[in-house]
Amino acid sequence: DQQVKQNSPSLSVQEGRISILNCDYTNSMFDYFLWYKKYPAEGPTFLISISSIKDKNEDGRFTVFLNKSAKHLSLHIVPSQPGDSAVYFCAALNTGNQFYFGTGTSLTVIP
């Protein structure tokens, strides 16, 4: 049962443009959400997080938006850079402090 879903397995964006990565979840008990970036043969690296009491959190080029009613969050990267090319995972946290991860979206930023 996949409680966190990333329906786009891949995304290609031109350098300088905006990248939008989407994530949907099914469990209304999730109250914290995180985005991780992963390069091949490395562990995931934390990018940005958002609490369910907020609808937006911004850190430099990265902004996460949360729509609780739609059970949807998105990560915006602007401007996109070639070094952003990686697999991006969203993760949701329940009250048991267990992370549930999506299946990932592979982002390619074209120079």
Added chain:
Amino acid sequence: DTGVSQDPRHKITKRGQNVTFRCDPISEHNRLYWYRQTLGQGPEFLTYFQNEAQLEKSRLLSDRFSAERPKGSFSTLEIQRTEQGDSAMYLCASSLDLRQGELEAFFGQGTRLTVV
């Protein structure tokens, strides 16, 4: 502190053999997680510890899997009688209590297990 470290980075073993992986978390982190990731999937939760107590185990963690964190510092994950389906990347992460302060978990680089 150099972050979360895992050892070994790669392990190739024959089916039926036992393997043990080690994770050294960030020193002040009281929580430690084990995840497994297969190709094309996101990390799947296996188990987590708060200090030395194992608080939750996934149903993915069959009786061939055992994890320990004897002194609340490093942790080991042992797989007995390995099967080809155990081939995966095993990830360890650590964090402070996620209900206090910064809410993020730091991952190690993983141990890639190949069962032949």
